[in-house]
Amino acid sequence: MDQLVKGTLDLLILDAVAEAPSYGYRICRDVLSRSAEAIELREGSLYPALHKLERQKLLKARWETTAEGRRRKYYQLTPAGRRALDEKREQWKLFSRAIDRTLHELKAKGVRLVHG
Amino acid sequence: MDQLVKGTLDLLILDAVAEAPSYGYRICRDVLSRSAEAIELREGSLYPALHKLERQKLLKARWETTAEGRRRKYYQLTPAGRRALDEKREQWKLFSRAIDRTLHELKAKGVRLVHG
DNA sequence: CACTATACCTTGGTATCCTAGGTTTAATAC
DNA sequence: GTATTAAACCTAGGATACCAAGGTATAGTG
Numbered sequence: 001m002d003q004l005v006k007g008t009l010d011l012l013i014l015d016a017v018a019e020a021p022s023y024g025y026r027i028c029r030d031v032l033s034r035s036a037e038a039i040e041l042r043e044g045s046l047y048p049a050l051h052k053l054e055r056q057k058l059l060k061a062r063w064e065t066t067a068e069g070r071r072r073k074y075y076q077l078t079p080a081g082r083r084a085l086d087e088k089r090e091q092w093k094l095f096s097r098a099i100d101r102t103l104h105e106l107k108a109k110g111v112r113l114v115h116g
Numbered sequence: 117m118d119q120l121v122k123g124t125l126d127l128l129i130l131d132a133v134a135e136a137p138s139y140g141y142r143i144c145r146d147v148l149s150r151s152a153e154a155i156e157l158r159e160g161s162l163y164p165a166l167h168k169l170e171r172q173k174l175l176k177a178r179w180e181t182t183a184e185g186r187r188r189k190y191y192q193l194t195p196a197g198r199r200a201l202d203e204k205r206e207q208w209k210l211f212s213r214a215i216d217r218t219l220h221e222l223k224a225k226g227v228r229l230v231h232g
Numbered sequence: 233c234a235c236t237a238t239a240c241c242t243t244g245g246t247a248t249c250c251t252a253g254g255t256t257t258a259a260t261a262c
Numbered sequence: 263g264t265a266t267t268a269a270a271c272c273t274a275g276g277a278t279a280c281c282a283a284g285g286t287a288t289a290g291t292g
Contacts, residue, residue, distance in 0.1 A: 004211045006248065006279085007120035015219050025270050031218055038214035045249055047272060068258065070270065089219060095120045096212045098154035102147055103131050105205055122248085122280065141239050160281055163241060168279095184289065186238065 005039065009049050011092055012041065014058065014077065014085040021076035024050055050075060058084050125165050127208055128157065130174065130193065130201040137192035140166055166191060174200050 016027045028041050050073075053059040058081035064072050077085065132143045144157050169175040174197035180188050193201065 004123035004207065006122040008215055009249075012215075012218060015221075018220055023270080024272095035214040035218040038210060039218060042250065043271085044251065044253095044273085048249085051272095068269095070257075072270070089221065091120060092215065092219070094154065096215070098151040099124055099128075099208065099212070102128060102151040102155060103205065103208075104134060105131070125280080139239080140241095141237095158281070159240085160242090160283075161279085164280085167241095184238095186288070188239070 008092065009041070009045060010053065011085070011088040012039070013046070013049055013053060014081060014088065017059065017075050017077060018082075018085055021074040023072040023074050025072075053081070057081075124208065125157070125161060126169065127201070127204040128155070129162070129165055129169060130197060130204065133175065133191050133193060134198075134201060137190040139188040139190050141188075169197070173197075 012031055013027060016022055016030055022030065024043070024046055028043065028046060031039055031041050050059065050061075054061055054075070057078055059075045060078050060081075061073050061075050064074055066072065128147055129143060132138055132146055138146065140159070140162055144159065144162060147155055147157050166175065166177075170177055170191070173194055175191045176194050176197075177189050177191050180190055182188065
């Protein structure tokens with residue numbers, strides 16, 4: 001599944017900060033739990049990706065310090081980031097449907113019609 | 117954006133020869149038409165991938181010549197290839213559902229994804 | 233005889249991700 | 263008080279999978 005994750009990293013990250021700003025360490029755990037432990041963003045992939053998205057002006061970062069004294073780097077979408085997210089969501093939807101359509105087995109097996 | 121397609125190339129190829137043996141040039145067109153023109157396997161990706169799958173003993177190849185005198189290299193699944201296909205199909209299902217579950221929102225529009 | 237379609241191939245580059253390390257501070261356990 | 267875990271960040275270097283761009287050869291078509 002490692003290979004499959006390629007191409008969805010940016011999407012997952014942008015999506016993870018869409019509702020509210022978040023920070024690296026939490027994004028990891030959020031994606032892990034939201035995916036039911038199926039998708040694990042490793043820090044070695046995540047942090048470089050966050051920096052790249054910041055360079056591309058899709059994310060904006062600010063440092064904060066909690067009451068307990070922990071430093072966190074919060075990321076939020078820029079307007080361009082919001083547009084990129086919408087676009088990547090659409091691309092994902094289109095792509096995953098195309099794959100499903102293309103594969104032979106999913107047709108017979110994946111569709112289940114129930115009456116009543 | 118065509119980054120998404122990474123990780124599904126082997127799956128698409130193995131699937132394309134699952135029902136009956138096929139050859140490179142036809143696999144390209146089959147995937148293109150089956151995906152409603154959404155997924156285009158380019159030859160620069162396809163042929164090296166076929167050779168790799170053959171080295172891995174997931175595909176077996178044989179040359180044939182048609183009545184018109186065209187040489188074609190037909191590929192078919194080995195038993196290991198069949199198992200690999202089943203596994204990759206399962207992984208794809210798990211992965212795509214995991215992404216769908218993880219994303220907060222989904223919408224669809226029109227994009228074109230290109231493979232190699 | 234040029235052009236398109238069929239059919240195969242390879243080299244070299246790049247982007248992307250992961251491994252495997254690392255730092256710092258806070259909380260918890262012993 | 264010290265060892266360990268958890269929270270939080272980071273990067274260098276390597277692996278590899280894809281892709282662009284070329285190439286060869288034959289058959290059919292205008």
